[in-house]
Amino acid sequence: MLGIKGKDLTLLCVVAVLALCAPFILNPFPQSSAMAQFNAGYPDLMQRFVIFGIFAVGFNILFGLTGYLSFGHAAFLGVGSYSAVWMFKLLSMNVIPAIILSVIVAGLFALVIGFVSLRRSGIYFSILTLAFAQMSFNLAYSVLTPITNGETGLQLSLDDPRIFGTSVSDTGGIPVTSLFGMEMRETSTLSLGDWSFQFSNGYYLCAVLLLVSFYISIRIFRSPFGLMLRAVKSNQTRLNYTGLNTRPYTLAAFVISGMYAGLAGGLLASMDPLAGAERMQWTASGEVVLMTILGGAGTLIGPVLGAGFIKYFENIFSKINDNVLHQWFGGLPEGLENAVVWFTEHFVGSGWNLTLGLLFMLVVTFLPGGLVEGGTRIGRLIRGKSKRAEKKAAQSKPAE
Amino acid sequence: MGILEVKNVNKRFGGLQALGDVNLSVAENSVHAIIGPNGAGKSTLLNCLVGKLIPDTGSVMFDGQSVLGRTPYEINQMGISRVFQTPEIFGDLTVMENMLIPCFARRDGSFKLNAIRSVEGQADIHDKAEAMLVDMNMADKRHMHAASMSRGDKRRLEIGMCLAQEPRLLLLDEPTAGMARADTNNTIDLLKQIKEERNITIVIIEHDMHVVFSLAQRITVLAQGSPLVEDTPDKIKGHPKVREAYLGESTPA
Amino acid sequence: MSKLLTRRGLLKSGAVGGAGLALPTIFTASSASAFTNEPTGGTVTLGFNVPQSGPYADEGADELRAYELAVEHLNGEGDGGMLNTFSSKALGGNGIMGKKVAYVTGDTQTKSDAARASAKSMIEKDGAIMITGGSSSGVAVAVQGLCQEAGVIFMAGLTHSNDTTGKDKKANGFRHFFNAYMSAAALAPVLEKLYGSDRAAYHLTADYTWGWTQQESIQAATEAIGWRTVNNVLTPLAATDFSSYIAPVLNSGADVLVLNHYGGNMVNSLTNAVQFGLREKQVNGKNFEIVVPLYSELMAKGAGQNIKGIVGSQNWDWKLGDEGTAAFVKSFGTKYGFPPSQAAQTCYAQTMLYADAVERAGSFNPCAVGEALAGFEFDGLGNGKTLYRADDHQCFKDVLVVKGAEDPQDEFHLVEIVEVTPVAQVTYDPEHPMFAGGALGECNPGA
């Protein structure tokens, strides 16, 4: 089906089911329970999961396959966002032209940066991409403010000269982004007893695009092009002496992953029409690197898992304050309650970064293949089969 | 006129004359060996043939076309394949995938954005790779990680990958270096078989005289960057200058 | 947290998504409520969105302390703080309109993106009816825009850029903090008094929107008292070492250095300037002076000894003698052991003002609340008589000119008040060129 089969097809179906049912899956706890804090099934976060999933899937096409570690991919996401917002300002509130433009602009930007950076490999390549992205960020924050609106970020205003559509909506506000009249922010709520599930148009647009992106990524992984990219990672000398020119292959991978980043940026802007310069900072580029490695570089599903993992901690753990903790541990004796709260406070609220840092270390130390490996191990445990020998053979890295 | 014509090639590295006025003519469909002591310039010469090094002066013509100024992949696309001293294969990929790559390179040229159709879906390439694996006697290893194979198998795979490109000239850089005797013999047999079954010119650089004398039709002896003699194996064996310079025997007084 | 059975995100209309799903339960059509996150249970949820990571985390922590105190007071716990001195008596210590006040917190990371994400989660997930907090103008403008679209009220925290209530003003957004223009208007007469009217100023300006608006304001105000502006040099946000910007100052003919920096930039540039010994130098026969237009307690702490004698402006200071300030300092100091910062006071006041406006409007509807706040005159929240101007939702009140203390008695006395500039002197026309170009637009209740 769809030109893919076996495990890949299963994987795509699993991702499809997960993505479509996310509003249920991410809201497992009843509203009134103390655990409701851990629910992640609200539109903004679900959109972020999916959008950063797309970003990471694209990054993985470059990094996972060719091994070229770009430290400047956030620049493409940022450029995508800016293009999309400009499209909303100038053309129309329909998300389609905005997303198309953001993919194209990010692709062109990636073509230029990739063309220059790919003249070097290894760490030299990483630093070149980093340098380009940092230049973009610094300029966007300061000198380019007329285009980027600098510190605040580019946003819509009431006097945008929109060619198709109005500058001001009927209610006197700024028009909202839509897909042929279907508003992106529109959300329906389903209440089932103490549970309530939110279905947002925007989320479903993102989810569909994630599936498309994921599908394309599978096709690329399984194509001769994907094979060549893996060959680039494995042995460039042999590739050259097999009559293949590595540069166009790596450049194509770079541009494709830049376009994925542009798509993610365009979607971010479509869900919430604001493009901030921080999106291009090195920390943002570093984040997608971390997502990919954390999930499992070079695997299909890993980057999506990594993206979800990091965004979950950023958005859910940072919101747990001592007030919440006292509610949770209110049943304990006073002294113990305070001790537990004091201890837990290190890891939540303003300490969410600490938890994330510790988890990075734990995952990479004990699960060398990232979260995907964790999944495989659990799967093996469940099936109860010891495939250790087989696994070892498959994993052993080349000695030379 | 041979298929490979090297004329007056000079190459200096700083103060060292690595190659001095090398002339070489390799006849089509022959096996030509280049021997010489360490530092004689064998590898430098080979690197000049494949575009890794550019000679200071002189010309290298392959089938009437100059290879100078072309990159390794362009020269390869002209029909020259190279086997390295240490097998250069795609260690992270399976044996089958290793074999697929040259097949694609043969069909699609140096770059093609073939990103949608799956590898499995391209039956012509698949069959060709499969056939080559069978030829190389490696079909049972097709799902193995290339890096986890023995040195001899890696060499066999590398040669197979070169052949899959259907080159007109195959360059072998000490193909049996570091191999056990059994592997060496297997490699010799394989090369003999290739010589018999395929229309292909082979240039081989080798230390192991056993290998050289069992394969080569002509031998060039390099010493200190320049050709000492060129002749048939039998003549070379008895040549006094060669014995002195290379085989390390002093000429009887 | 709030125990609402149904919550809605940024919704507009009917149950489009659910039409196809034949489920045996109710899809709550969003039109059921009149505005976003209408509180239906016994609690009302406020969203406190402050920096918890990044360089402003301490400022964020102080804001959060103030919010927690405000919630206590609103719910009738503690000593009531400024509730007792507030000129409006609508609040009775029984929550807001009888509903107990609950709150959620989030981390802005001082990034527009992260701040918006955090605010969105408060609105979509936790059902927050009002968002407040923040420690930079970029964040304030970004979150204000979001609240406008989502249909909730935004009560800005610390934001000093003219744009927040200038070209980026929004009907749903309100600012209690003062702005760059007001700083300049308050500072100029004091500077004239202290340093004379024949001065040449050299500006170092953080190269982003807030820095520019402050520089523009200060330049205009100082030139009006006869100063010359020798140069204005933009410095990168990421700069940590300002030596190469400061080194040429002495030789430029300027005798005053104006540092249009905030936070880490300000601490570093001031430290660097003092290191260069600028303050001991004589130029044009006058003592060289340094001015830091926007001060904060935390920055003063970070710069340590270097702030001695340096003049700047503040929105509020705990050493003000009025009744409201005293009450606030007492309840804050008793609870936390140190006096509140100006960020804390602004955040506390904003929460009180919001709650009071709801009570007076008799509704949580943002439009009703906005109407109650617009043009509202009050006293007793620490800044004396204050007006929430209807034209741009900016508070007008006295502005403090302060100076780094020469010999502080303890770490809480790092700055001393030089002058309290009366509100009349810092008031400007809503159409002033520095604020022109935006429009409040219509208030948006969301639904």
Add this chain to the structure above:
Amino acid sequence: MEAILLQVLNGLDKGSAYALIALGLTLIFGTLGVVNFAHGALFMIGAFCAVTVQKVLTLSKITLDPVKTDFLGNPLQIKTPYVEGWFGPEFGAALIDWSVPLAILFAIPIMLVIGVVMERGLIKHFYRRPHADQILVTFGLAIVLQELIKHYFGANQIATPAPDVFRGSFDFGAMMGMDPNVVIYPYWRLVYFAFAAVIIGAVFAFLQFTTFGMVVRAGMADRETVGLLGINIDKRFTIMFGLAAAVAGMAGVMYAPINSPNYHIGMDFLVLSFVVVVVGGMGSLPGAVLAGFLLGILESFASMNEIKSLIPGIDQIIIYLAAIIILLTRPRGLMGRKGVMED
């Protein structure tokens, strides 16, 4: 002319900071091949050694003032540092005043231990892992260290002044016969420059002239061969890690008076130090130092008003622009070795 001289001075000073940080990083990253994202955190911990020493020295005995009151109306607490009680007010005050230089003595052993523990406990297991894994684990470590510091010292910057004698600046211009105040430079920055020169010199001498250094240099060039000689290169690499941490830490201590440190100061320097090391060329210590000074001087020149008015915003990007140009014209940076971290 004066302006140029001034910016050369500035550049040398900035450069010495960059060079010092890059030197430590290149010992780990350029030679051991470990991508150490925690290097900035080591610098930061060094700076907090200075903060800690200052805090310890100012630990105070509290007495109540009979007259004055604090902000809540309670009697004012007067703090007298214990050191002033023990050693007399004068010597005690001098000790506090000199807390930053004193912190160097304190920082060296601490940083050595931190470096060694870090290598033995964590990094050791990652030598043979892909660089990506190294990035993840060291980045995680950096966050953890940073958050711990934030938890105990707060997020705000903490003023750590240099001793009083180094206040103010030296007038180079006057010395060279120019007008006074034209070319001035703060004393503490001159100290920093001299300090950096000494440390850099010491590290080079150590690697050049000791047997230990010889083995390490050989090991950097070819780890396996040295291992075959029966020399335990791993142990020496551990010590190298400690050394690198100590260099980073000392750089941090001495930097504290220039910019009041906060928990984030390491991250601010991290990216920059990577750029410096790579521009210098992987595996080359002299390269890292050279690149540090070069980028420092370029950055200073770019911030000159004359140049800024020519190309607005050039000071925002100069380091990155220079890095790009250098890496495109010199494939392995200024002095990089072939084959180090090129794949």
